[in-house]
Amino acid sequence: MSGANPFAQFEKTFSQAGTTYKYFDLASIDSKYDQLPYSIRVLLESAVRNCDNFHILEKDVQSILGWSPALKQGSNDVEVSFKPARVILQDFTGVPAVVDFAAMRDAVLDLGGDPEKINPICPADLVIDHSVQVDFARAPDALAKNQSLEFERNKERFTFLKWGAKAFNNMLIVPPGSGIVHQVNLEYLARVVFENDATDGSKILYPDSVVGTDSHTTMINGLGVLGWGVGGIEAEAVMLGQSISMLLPEVIGYKLEGKLSPLVTSTDLVLTITKHLRQLGVVGKFVEFYGPGVAELSIADRATISNMCPEYGATVGYFPIDENTLGYMKQTNRSEKKIDIIRQYLKATQQLRNYADAAQDPKFTQSITLDLSTVVTSVSGPKRPHDRVSVSDMPEDFKSCLSSPVGFKGFAIAPEAQSAFGEFQWDDGKTYKLHHGSVVIAAITSCTNTSNPSVMLGAGLLAKKAVEKGLSILPYIKTSLSPGSGVVTYYLKESGVIPYLEKLGFDIVGYGCMTCIGNSGPLEENVVNTIEKNGLVCAGVLSGNRNFEGRIHPNTRANYLASPLLVIAYAIAGRVDIDFEKEPLGVDANGKNVFLQDIWPTRSEIQEVENKHVIPAMFQEVYSKIELGSQDWQTLQVSEGKLFSWSADSTYIKRPPFFEGMTRDLPKLQSIQKARCLLFLGDSVTTDHISPAGSIARTSPAARFLSERNITPRDFNSYGSRRGNDAIMSRGTFANIRLVNKLVEKTGPRTVHIPSQEELDIFDAAERYREEGTPLVLVVGKDYGSGSSRDWAAKGPFLLGVKAVIAESYERIHRSNLVGMGIIPLQFLPGQSAETLNLTGREVYNIALPESGLKPGQKIQVEADGTVFETILRFDTEVDITYYKNGGILNYMIRKMLS
Structure with missing residues (x-):
C-alpha cells in the first residue's frame, strides 16, 4: 500500500502575489546533487515527489542520487522508476490507445468490475496530425482539397476520437488542421514547470516531463522538458498512473563551442551531430548539451537537434533550461507571471542553467566537443x-x-x-x-x-x-x-x-x-x-x-x-x-x-x-482558437455514452481481440515448442518494415480484405489511418515492399510456409500456421525495430502468432513494446548470430523457459533442428517479467484495476 513520503521534510515554500508555492528542495537532500547532470535532476525530482515506497521506492531516490560518471550500462545495471508529468499522443498511435482504453472498459465490465475506473490518471494530450496527405499540390486550393479529403477518409476515426475526448477524463484532443504534434507541444502544450493545486489551497511546482507515442517526442528536450518516445502500450500504462521502469542511463555530455558560419543552418548542424553521435554509439543513453556554443542557439535550433534524437539513437538529447528558454516562453505568449514563478522555482532547485558558466557544468559519463564553425552545408x-x-x-x-x-x-x-x-x-x-x-x-x-x-x-x-x-x-x-x-x-x-x-x-x-x-x-x-x-x-x-x-x-x-x-x-x-x-x-x-x-x-x-x-x-x-477546430470538426456528432458502441461494419474502428478469453487469474507459464520461423531477416529492420504507415498496396492481404467489403482502392487510405482496426493492421504487418526476407528470393512482403514449401503473403502464411497450431518466431539481425515508435509493430506480430523474436540487438522502444504484448525478446550472445550458428530459418525451434521462474537478463536455451545455443532473455527488469506473466501490459493493468 502507498505510504507517507519519506522525503516530506525537504518540502519548501515561497510566496508570490499572495499565493504559496511548494516544491522539493533537491539540493538539500544530498551534497552530490550539484554534480548530477541536469537531465538526471529531473528524474530525481520525480522520484522524490512521488516516493511512497509502493510505486516509487526510497531506493529509487538513492539510486538516482548515486548516479556517477562511472555508471556503465550492461554491467551492474541500476533499475529505477520514473513517473512522467504527462503523456502526448498523435492520432496514428493515439487512435489505438483510445481503442485499447475503450476495449479495456468492456473487459473490466465482462470480468465484473467498474468500467469507468478506466480513465487517464496522468494528463494526456492527443494532436490529430498524421492523417492528412498530399493528394493535391502546386495549386491555390490544395490546402482546402487535402483537408476536405482528410475529413472524408477519416470521419470514423475523428468521430471516435471526439467521443473519447468526451468519454474519458483528463484527455485533451487537438483537432485536425492545427499542426504537427511536436511543434504544438513546443509552442503551446509544454508547461516547462507544472503548477498544480494542493489540497490546502497552495500550489505544487515540479518540472514538466513527458512520454509520447511518437519517437520524436524528444523534440521537447530543446525547451528543457525531459521527454522521449515510448510504445503506445507503455504510454497507456503511464496514462493509467503507472511509473516507467527504466535503467539508470549513462549521460554523454556534448559540448558546443564557437559559432555557426553565416551560411549554414540548424539543419546542417543537426545532420552533423546525428552522424557524429550515431558513430559514437549512444543507444539507450542520455545526451546532454552544454558549453558556450549552446547559448548561441535559439530554442528552435535546440529543438531541431533534440527532434533528431531517435536518428542518433539516444533516449534524450537534452538542453537544460536557461534564460533563452524563458525568453522563448515569452515569445510564444506564455504569461509573465508564470515565467517569473518558473524562474524562481528553477533557481531554488538549481535547475536554471548558465551555459557560459563552466562552474555549473555537471559530471558526465563521457564528454565530446563540436566546434560549430566546422559545420558545413549538408544533406x-x-x-x-x-x-x-x-x-x-x-x-x-x-x-x-x-x-x-x-x-x-x-x-x-x-x-x-x-x-x-x-x-x-x-x-x-x-x-x-x-x-x-x-x-x-x-x-x-x-x-x-x-x-x-x-x-x-x-x-x-x-x-x-x-x-x-x-x-x-x-x-x-x-x-x-x-x-x-x-x-x-x-x-x-x-x-x-x-x-x-x-x-x-x-x-x-x-x-x-x-x-x-x-x-x-x-x-x-x-x-x-x-x-x-x-x-x-x-x-x-x-x-x-x-x-x-x-x-x-x-x-x-x-x-x-x-x-x-x-x-x-x-x-x-x-x-x-x-x-x-x-x-x-x-x-x-x-x-x-x-x-x-x-x-x-x-x-x-x-x-x-x-x-x-x-x-x-x-x-x-493561433492558439486561442486551436481547440475549437474547423467547421467540419465542430459539426461532428458523437454519442455521450461511457462505453463505445462498436460497429461490425467499420473498417476503421474495431474492438481488438487482446482481452478475449482473459481471466482474473494469471495464465500458466509455458515453453515454446515446435515453432516455425515466419521471417528470417537481416540488420536494421525498422518499424516501417514491420508495420508500414503508408499506402495500402492493391495486391496486399489488407487490400483484399477491404475489397471484400466493397471499399474501392481510392478509399483504401493508409495503414496509419486504419490503426484502430486490428483486421487491417495484422494483414499489414510486414507489408513493406522493401522488406528483405531471406526465405524468399525477391524483396517484398512474402514468405515460405516451410512444411509445404509454398510461397505466400506473410499474413496468409501466418494464418496457415495458426490453423495448424504452430507457434512462430522471428530470426533477425542487429537494431531490430529501429525507427518510429509503433505499438502495431509489436501488436501485429502478436496477432500473427509470433511468440518470440531472436535478434542480435533491439531498438529500445521496440524491445519494450514486444514485452508489452507478451512476446519474448531473445538476443544472441555477443559474437553469435544466425549466420555464425548456420541457421537458415527453416528449422523447428524449441525455446525452454525455466520452471523455477524468469529472471531479467538470464540465459535461455534455444534448440533448432539439433543446433543448441544460448540467448539472453531481454526482459531487462522485474516489471518486464510481470507484464509477460500477465500476457502483456494491458492485461496486467486490467487485473490491477480489478484487484
Missing part, C-alpha cells in the same frame, strides 16, 4: 538519416551510390545502365526527361524544421531571390509546403514571402506530418511509368527526419533530408547530383548564370526578418 541519405553528405560532395556521392552494391549507400545500377533516361509528355504539351538522380518530390515538411522560423524564413527569402532572378521549378516535380502550425503561415505571410513560395510551387498543402511520414500522396502516372519502365533511381528531397527505404514514396528510391532552403534549391536544380559551386541553377533575364550562392540568404538577413515578424501576438491569435 543526409539516400536511405538513412545519419548518412550525412556535405553538399559539395553530393555529385560524387550519388554517383558512388548508383554503382555500389545494394545497401544503405548503394543501388547496384550496372555501368551501362547509369546513363539511362526516360521521356514523357506533360500537361503543358512539352516533353520532359528523367535520369537517375532526378528530383520528383520536394517537400518542406516535418516537425524537425517547420518549428524553426530561421530555416522557414530562410526558405522564403531564398524563394524570393530565386523568383526575382527568374528561376522556376519543373512542373512535374511534386512540391509542397506543410507548416507545423498556423503560426508558421502567419509569419510567412507577414514577412511577405508566401507569394514567392507559391510562385515556385510551394503552396501550403496541409497542417500535419505529411511527406515525412509517407503521406506524400500519388505521383502523376506518366512520371511513375517513366521511372518504372527505365529502372530509374529518382529522388525525393524533404526537410524531414526520416528517409528509410519505401517510406517517402515507392517510386523515390533515393531520399535526402535537407534544410527547407536546400529543398527549394534541389527542386530548382531538378536533380540531386548537381555541383552547386560549379553549376548554375539557371539564367536570369539577361542570360547571366545564377548560382546558389547568388540567392542564398545569410543568418543575419534571416534573423532581421525573424525579429520583426515572429511575435507573441501570432501565438496568441
Whole structure:
C-alpha cells in the first residue's frame, strides 16, 4: 500500500502575489546533487515527489542520487522508476490507445468490475496530425482539397476520437488542421514547470516531463522538458498512473563551442551531430548539451537537434533550461507571471542553467566537443538519416551510390545502365526527361524544421531571390509546403514571402506530418511509368527526419533530408547530383548564370526578418482558437455514452481481440515448442518494415480484405489511418515492399510456409500456421525495430502468432513494446548470430523457459533442428517479467484495476 513520503521534510515554500508555492528542495537532500547532470535532476525530482515506497521506492531516490560518471550500462545495471508529468499522443498511435482504453472498459465490465475506473490518471494530450496527405499540390486550393479529403477518409476515426475526448477524463484532443504534434507541444502544450493545486489551497511546482507515442517526442528536450518516445502500450500504462521502469542511463555530455558560419543552418548542424553521435554509439543513453556554443542557439535550433534524437539513437538529447528558454516562453505568449514563478522555482532547485558558466557544468559519463564553425552545408541519405553528405560532395556521392552494391549507400545500377533516361509528355504539351538522380518530390515538411522560423524564413527569402532572378521549378516535380502550425503561415505571410513560395510551387498543402511520414500522396502516372519502365533511381528531397527505404514514396528510391532552403534549391536544380559551386541553377533575364550562392540568404538577413515578424501576438491569435477546430470538426456528432458502441461494419474502428478469453487469474507459464520461423531477416529492420504507415498496396492481404467489403482502392487510405482496426493492421504487418526476407528470393512482403514449401503473403502464411497450431518466431539481425515508435509493430506480430523474436540487438522502444504484448525478446550472445550458428530459418525451434521462474537478463536455451545455443532473455527488469506473466501490459493493468 502507498505510504507517507519519506522525503516530506525537504518540502519548501515561497510566496508570490499572495499565493504559496511548494516544491522539493533537491539540493538539500544530498551534497552530490550539484554534480548530477541536469537531465538526471529531473528524474530525481520525480522520484522524490512521488516516493511512497509502493510505486516509487526510497531506493529509487538513492539510486538516482548515486548516479556517477562511472555508471556503465550492461554491467551492474541500476533499475529505477520514473513517473512522467504527462503523456502526448498523435492520432496514428493515439487512435489505438483510445481503442485499447475503450476495449479495456468492456473487459473490466465482462470480468465484473467498474468500467469507468478506466480513465487517464496522468494528463494526456492527443494532436490529430498524421492523417492528412498530399493528394493535391502546386495549386491555390490544395490546402482546402487535402483537408476536405482528410475529413472524408477519416470521419470514423475523428468521430471516435471526439467521443473519447468526451468519454474519458483528463484527455485533451487537438483537432485536425492545427499542426504537427511536436511543434504544438513546443509552442503551446509544454508547461516547462507544472503548477498544480494542493489540497490546502497552495500550489505544487515540479518540472514538466513527458512520454509520447511518437519517437520524436524528444523534440521537447530543446525547451528543457525531459521527454522521449515510448510504445503506445507503455504510454497507456503511464496514462493509467503507472511509473516507467527504466535503467539508470549513462549521460554523454556534448559540448558546443564557437559559432555557426553565416551560411549554414540548424539543419546542417543537426545532420552533423546525428552522424557524429550515431558513430559514437549512444543507444539507450542520455545526451546532454552544454558549453558556450549552446547559448548561441535559439530554442528552435535546440529543438531541431533534440527532434533528431531517435536518428542518433539516444533516449534524450537534452538542453537544460536557461534564460533563452524563458525568453522563448515569452515569445510564444506564455504569461509573465508564470515565467517569473518558473524562474524562481528553477533557481531554488538549481535547475536554471548558465551555459557560459563552466562552474555549473555537471559530471558526465563521457564528454565530446563540436566546434560549430566546422559545420558545413549538408544533406543526409539516400536511405538513412545519419548518412550525412556535405553538399559539395553530393555529385560524387550519388554517383558512388548508383554503382555500389545494394545497401544503405548503394543501388547496384550496372555501368551501362547509369546513363539511362526516360521521356514523357506533360500537361503543358512539352516533353520532359528523367535520369537517375532526378528530383520528383520536394517537400518542406516535418516537425524537425517547420518549428524553426530561421530555416522557414530562410526558405522564403531564398524563394524570393530565386523568383526575382527568374528561376522556376519543373512542373512535374511534386512540391509542397506543410507548416507545423498556423503560426508558421502567419509569419510567412507577414514577412511577405508566401507569394514567392507559391510562385515556385510551394503552396501550403496541409497542417500535419505529411511527406515525412509517407503521406506524400500519388505521383502523376506518366512520371511513375517513366521511372518504372527505365529502372530509374529518382529522388525525393524533404526537410524531414526520416528517409528509410519505401517510406517517402515507392517510386523515390533515393531520399535526402535537407534544410527547407536546400529543398527549394534541389527542386530548382531538378536533380540531386548537381555541383552547386560549379553549376548554375539557371539564367536570369539577361542570360547571366545564377548560382546558389547568388540567392542564398545569410543568418543575419534571416534573423532581421525573424525579429520583426515572429511575435507573441501570432501565438496568441493561433492558439486561442486551436481547440475549437474547423467547421467540419465542430459539426461532428458523437454519442455521450461511457462505453463505445462498436460497429461490425467499420473498417476503421474495431474492438481488438487482446482481452478475449482473459481471466482474473494469471495464465500458466509455458515453453515454446515446435515453432516455425515466419521471417528470417537481416540488420536494421525498422518499424516501417514491420508495420508500414503508408499506402495500402492493391495486391496486399489488407487490400483484399477491404475489397471484400466493397471499399474501392481510392478509399483504401493508409495503414496509419486504419490503426484502430486490428483486421487491417495484422494483414499489414510486414507489408513493406522493401522488406528483405531471406526465405524468399525477391524483396517484398512474402514468405515460405516451410512444411509445404509454398510461397505466400506473410499474413496468409501466418494464418496457415495458426490453423495448424504452430507457434512462430522471428530470426533477425542487429537494431531490430529501429525507427518510429509503433505499438502495431509489436501488436501485429502478436496477432500473427509470433511468440518470440531472436535478434542480435533491439531498438529500445521496440524491445519494450514486444514485452508489452507478451512476446519474448531473445538476443544472441555477443559474437553469435544466425549466420555464425548456420541457421537458415527453416528449422523447428524449441525455446525452454525455466520452471523455477524468469529472471531479467538470464540465459535461455534455444534448440533448432539439433543446433543448441544460448540467448539472453531481454526482459531487462522485474516489471518486464510481470507484464509477460500477465500476457502483456494491458492485461496486467486490467487485473490491477480489478484487484
